[in-house]
Amino acid sequence: MHENDAKTLGILPGDRVVLTSTSTGKATADYLYTTSSLIKQGFIGVYFQTGTKLNLTDGEQVEVRASDRPLSLDYIRNKMDGKKLTREEIRTIISDIVLDALSPSEITAFVVSSYINELDMDEIESLTRAMVETGDQISFHTGPIVDKHSIGGVPGNKISLIVVPIIAASGLIIPKTSSRAITGAGGTADLMEVLCPVKFSASEVQEMTMKAGAVIVWGGATNIAPADDKIIIQEYPFKIDQIGQMLASVMAKKYAIGANVVAIDIPVGRYCKVHSVEEGRKLARQFIDLGERLNIRVECALTYGDAPVGRAIGPKLEVKEALNVLEGSDSPRSLIQKSCVIAGIALELAGKANRGEGANIALDILKSGKALKKFLEIVAIQGGKGDISSKDISPGEHYYIVRADTTGYVIDLNNHSLITIARTAGAPNDQGAGVYLHAKPGTSLSKGDPIFTIYADRKWRLEKATEIARTLRPVMVEGMLIDRVPQVREWNLGRFHNK
């Protein structure tokens, strides 16, 4: 709108307005932006989506009026002032977020205030319930419904591809909604997408789960707890991990699918979200407490997070590794062990195993081939090839092997740097991109032995990733730098391989 028109109406840029089509009477809310040149006085321009909502045509008359200030703003202001929010207040804020009645700045204000003035458990419970109530929900007429969650931060954590089919093969129901990577090299949804579609509505998730006993889909497509994504995107610029919001985000998704028991994997390590066992125990108690309030039985496993799980990082590499394990391979041991521990907890919670025997029963199911069969059933029901094998999956055609330039032991491995290299190589969107580790901490290497290989679908991405690997030096061999060069050079693949 022209700035003079806004003045006449007494509204400021950023203010809420209600637009009503005079021909249809349809109305919608939007934010005002003003210009002194782009739009003439007496006219307004609307965004494509707003125009579509109101079926507007060029030249049509539209009524514009200042809209009421949402009560949510007062509640957010209260949180800034350190006050505790009631269930109803949080419900109003979350509902306004879902309805797009709060601007990104206003959501940021909510995020920042509840980061600084931490939410207590009552508020976290309210937030969880509000997230569930403002989205779609699933319910099954049978049970128990099982779920699992890893709180992330460890590269290569493809365990859901093994845990979910083990649990389902035991006869339990597990409708797993998972996430895509935001800052990682591949979330479970990104991995699963290598094999089959992952975008389904909540009712499709329900139907498929009734048939196969399990699914592995992308939660973002389901409209389950839709407020969550809108909140997370505002945390992203500041790398905030707000504990309360994270608890609510995880548990809302479990509550919305009607989970009765949930196993939670809390990786602990220098580069993880949780840095110490003590912190991990505290978080675990919070998950369990929140679960009790929601009538969900929760158990948490603190897991080793200082090194990647398995050796593969990046969608195709990880899927190949997981499929290989489902097909009977006995390595990588870290992946098999972690998957069975998490699956075992769920089996125990759901009454399929005695206390302390869950992991062994999970391993039996894995070894029996039943987990592979179930996994292929899941792939098939989601529209993928039900006869796929690990041999069918190849990583990116461009690769570069980083080798030790000294003899010694791998003494350090930087998860952050490995993720950065995999992302620079194109993961998770280039499915063949990633990093494959030949050596993990403690491995003894001779000079010239391969440490890791970078894969990429596109040559220029490989070149960038290789350059960055030289700067980041993600793996330390006896404290010496590896493979550092004084200048940026032109690379060609021939030289990479002959090196």
Place this chain on the structure above:
Amino acid sequence: MHENDAKTLGILPGDRVVLTSTSTGKATADYLYTTSSLIKQGFIGVYFQTGTKLNLTDGEQVEVRASDRPLSLDYIRNKMDGKKLTREEIRTIISDIVLDALSPSEITAFVVSSYINELDMDEIESLTRAMVETGDQISFHTGPIVDKHSIGGVPGNKISLIVVPIIAASGLIIPKTSSRAITGAGGTADLMEVLCPVKFSASEVQEMTMKAGAVIVWGGATNIAPADDKIIIQEYPFKIDQIGQMLASVMAKKYAIGANVVAIDIPVGRYCKVHSVEEGRKLARQFIDLGERLNIRVECALTYGDAPVGRAIGPKLEVKEALNVLEGSDSPRSLIQKSCVIAGIALELAGKANRGEGANIALDILKSGKALKKFLEIVAIQGGKGDISSKDISPGEHYYIVRADTTGYVIDLNNHSLITIARTAGAPNDQGAGVYLHAKPGTSLSKGDPIFTIYADRKWRLEKATEIARTLRPVMVEGMLIDRVPQVREWNLGRFHNK
């Protein structure tokens, strides 16, 4: 950009990108928005302003790449975590705000974190200097340069129109930049605009001040401390008054025009920004402390803020009242007294009056007609009519008189409600709109006596304002409600006047 293209580039909605025109090599930063329908893959749409900056034409090739994350985000995150920011960090944040390198959400995060984790005086000083350094500055080769500031919250506070000419008439230099109303019924810039243009660049302000000794212009047009407006607009939805940011905002504008002495008016009252004398004293000490750090002599006056200054609220009504005082009227006394007190402080600080004699000297200058002469000189140099008189100014043609429906004393007067009524009537953009008070607290009234008149330039606005006045009841006579009616009726002016 199409969401698939964004995925390929590995960038998320809201991420910063750098756009480079391949034909001219010009580059600019912008934020990414994605769509699945509006824009085809391989194409991008840019905002009008971005297109203009790069001289883009339809169909031209543009390079898009992810941009680096500004360091400011880490500094803002530090503030969230309760850390103290260094001068250099604050300089970087403010500079990024001025360069539009931070999104509105990111500015909000800065505002909210420094509201919750209050800025200390070192940080406030850094903020003030950063605001000055990132904008235009003025310097005069003579002195002393004087300034005044009212921190607002009291309706009808038109004292600048009287204080500035008194100070200038004494021979001092006072280049007054003032604000427009954001939530009030008229800032000094809105009032002055009744008489002459108020939009000038910093160099025009300097030139005009050299000639007339004073100006009264709108600060928003000068590019003096431009970060301030961008910060304030993010505070607005939450009605935040962050003390540190307010101190910096006020003092940056004084420092940027080279002020040596500053008189600050701190209204204290139930509906003001400052609610108690104690709070007012604390704020005064902070202003004085900040002034010392900037080498500016500051004195503050705590003033009575429970009732409007004078009787008029709204641009034309206030200008008429102020001109009337300049022309020699001895009422309203509250307006004359307050103007002379504030002007007197400045005269004392600048050495034009002995301690305790400033207000009397100010009154002498006012009575002598020199202040009127100087005021008309200011109006003329800014391009207005230099022979204007209070008789030439008439408020809006539509009006409604609210009368006492009982005999008694005026015992309460709600400033907020008076402002709301004046704004509903159209102030400050409809210059004739506003409220004129016939009775102030302590006035004895008989049943049927006029309490206040609402003026408007447009009839429908008067009707809305009258309706709201009935709901808000801004003036209480002996605790009785005035003029309440059971239903919304059709109004006509004839009946209003006969009532």
